[in-house]
Amino acid sequence: MYEGAAPEELPLFRGLPASRRTDLLRNAMVHSVSPGTVLFEQGDVPNFQLIVLTGSAQLFGRSAEGREVLIEAVRAPDLIIPAAVLTGAPYLMQARVPEPSRFLLIHAAVLRAAVDADPLLAHAVIGSLAHQFRRMVRQIKNLKLRTATQRVGCYLLALSKRQGTPDRAVLPFEKTLIASELGITRESFSRALSSLAQSGIRVDGQTIAILDAPRLAAECTPDPLIDGADAEDFAI
Amino acid sequence: MYEGAAPEELPLFRGLPASRRTDLLRNAMVHSVSPGTVLFEQGDVPNFQLIVLTGSAQLFGRSAEGREVLIEAVRAPDLIIPAAVLTGAPYLMQARVPEPSRFLLIHAAVLRAAVDADPLLAHAVIGSLAHQFRRMVRQIKNLKLRTATQRVGCYLLALSKRQGTPDRAVLPFEKTLIASELGITRESFSRALSSLAQSGIRVDGQTIAILDAPRLAAECTPDPLIDGADAEDFAI
DNA sequence: GCGCAGCATTGATCCAAATCAATGCATGGC
DNA sequence: GCCATGCATTGATTTGGATCAATGCTGCGC
Numbered sequence: 001m002y003e004g005a006a007p008e009e010l011p012l013f014r015g016l017p018a019s020r021r022t023d024l025l026r027n028a029m030v031h032s033v034s035p036g037t038v039l040f041e042q043g044d045v046p047n048f049q050l051i052v053l054t055g056s057a058q059l060f061g062r063s064a065e066g067r068e069v070l071i072e073a074v075r076a077p078d079l080i081i082p083a084a085v086l087t088g089a090p091y092l093m094q095a096r097v098p099e100p101s102r103f104l105l106i107h108a109a110v111l112r113a114a115v116d117a118d119p120l121l122a123h124a125v126i127g128s129l130a131h132q133f134r135r136m137v138r139q140i141k142n143l144k145l146r147t148a149t150q151r152v153g154c155y156l157l158a159l160s161k162r163q164g165t166p167d168r169a170v171l172p173f174e175k176t177l178i179a180s181e182l183g184i185t186r187e188s189f190s191r192a193l194s195s196l197a198q199s200g201i202r203v204d205g206q207t208i209a210i211l212d213a214p215r216l217a218a219e220c221t222p223d224p225l226i227d228g229a230d231a232e233d234f235a236i
Numbered sequence: 237m238y239e240g241a242a243p244e245e246l247p248l249f250r251g252l253p254a255s256r257r258t259d260l261l262r263n264a265m266v267h268s269v270s271p272g273t274v275l276f277e278q279g280d281v282p283n284f285q286l287i288v289l290t291g292s293a294q295l296f297g298r299s300a301e302g303r304e305v306l307i308e309a310v311r312a313p314d315l316i317i318p319a320a321v322l323t324g325a326p327y328l329m330q331a332r333v334p335e336p337s338r339f340l341l342i343h344a345a346v347l348r349a350a351v352d353a354d355p356l357l358a359h360a361v362i363g364s365l366a367h368q369f370r371r372m373v374r375q376i377k378n379l380k381l382r383t384a385t386q387r388v389g390c391y392l393l394a395l396s397k398r399q400g401t402p403d404r405a406v407l408p409f410e411k412t413l414i415a416s417e418l419g420i421t422r423e424s425f426s427r428a429l430s431s432l433a434q435s436g437i438r439v440d441g442q443t444i445a446i447l448d449a450p451r452l453a454a455e456c457t458p459d460p461l462i463d464g465a466d467a468e469d470f471a472i
Numbered sequence: 473g474c475g476c477a478g479c480a481t482t483g484a485t486c487c488a489a490a491t492c493a494a495t496g497c498a499t500g501g502c
Numbered sequence: 503g504c505c506a507t508g509c510a511t512t513g514a515t516t517t518g519g520a521t522c523a524a525t526g527c528t529g530c531g532c
Contacts, residue, residue, distance in 0.1 A: 042461055071377070084366075122359070136373060138328060427512085430511085
């Protein structure tokens with residue numbers, strides 16, 4: 001598990017010759033950011049590759065009509081949308097900061113040059129991109145193949161597994177946000193939680209007790225090819 | 237526009253030293269495949285990187301209950317899910333071939349080694365991965381932010397633009413498949429097309445006439461950050 | 473303490489889309 | 503020619519989830 005907040009210790013830089021690492025860091029900055037900050041807007045052309053050192057960022061998609069949904073959360077120590085930065089294409093999402101966080105900023109051009117010059121760095125970037133691609137595919141399968149209640153149930157099961165507590169799950173942010181991540185309204189999320197009480201869960205604020213995981217699983221048919229978090233054996 | 241079917245001319249190999257290219261191709265194979273063939277199942281561990289030389293492949297997601305939806309189509313000259321091949325993680329989708337097609341097969345291990353050794357190849361792979369990631373993000377925004385009818389209308393507009401015929405769009409495959417790509421049933425797709433007649437479209441088999449593009453656009457509010465196909469200025 | 477703001481729940485209603493069911497319309501095999 | 507098969511359309515009905523509206527709860531500022 002990654003715990004460090006020092007830029008030098010980023011998995012991205014693992015195995016890099018020290019000279020290249022200092023090279024990259026010489027032109028980089030660390031930004032400490034308070035909750036509520038918008039890192040960039042959708043449509044912006046990336047100037048920097050942002051990398052989460054501590055805390056997290058949330059990526060939102062907005063429609064022309066102004067509706068806004070959470071697409072995903074990026075946690076330390078990952079890159080924030082390298083797909084946009086490396087191609088120079090405009091961001092498809094807005095990034096906001098939900099908690100006090102620190103980011104490493106590397107000039108986009110500098111990173112591109114370094115990736116082109118250094119196979120190890122390229123390898124790490126490929127790992128991050130691939131991982132993020134797979135998360136999007138999982139989310140699409142989740143949206144297209146399951147009902148709202150199934151999504152909620154599987155979300156809880158995945159959460160409890162990720163948190164190492166088989167008998168409960170602690171919601172990582174407001175229910176309204178989780179609802180939009182799951183592609184439903186907050187009201188429907190609330191009702192889904194109520195109806196899953198029949199399947200052995202109990203809601204207490206942000207904590208959901210899972211009294212009978214097998215029964216819950218029977219109701220929502222979790223699937224490792226949708227809910228699984230890839231084993232992170234590929235260097236990021 | 238890419239037209240070639242010869243492996244040596246793949247954009248993936250552009251700029252590569254001839255020695256490296258022949259190196260990769262020495263261990264590669266070309267498969268000619270007939271419609272209906274399943275290239276791999278979801279859950280399989282990738283052995284080869286498949287690359288579309290001519291024709292296309294369709295990627296399907298399946299639920300535990302057996303429901304199946306089209307996630308996306310991959311057309312020449314792109315890589316088929318490099319995210320799985322390069323990480324060695326199991327495929328999240330099944331790949332099927334809808335038309336006579338030819339594929340280049342490169343051993344996964346060989347490709348990984350080559351990518352680690354060759355910055356230009358790595359650059360091309362990064363471009364493909366980034367592009368595919370962005371397509372998935374667009375699809376998620378499409379699913380979460382729009383109604384079924386809006387998705388259908390924007391799909392038609394994007395199609396007509398891509399085909400260079402502002403006054404019509406020709407559906408690239410069966411309506412049932414397109415419906416599942418758009419996350420709706422075939423019945424709903426049919427009804428959406430009917431109701432869009434009010435917005436100036438006419439359906440004739442696989443061809444949809446667009447009599448009044450501005451009016452159609454007004455109904456579905458297309459958005460380049462959802463419907464746009466990235467400019468392909470980044471080498472694939 | 474009080475009152476306010478923001479999030480969450482609950483209820484009532486509406487609506488979009490799914491489902492169920494029947495029919496139409498091609499295409500291909502024999 | 504005819505019938506089977508698969509895709510598409512259309513209609514009737516149901517339903518999952520959205521929307522609208524009211525209320526509750528909690529923490530916070532003053």
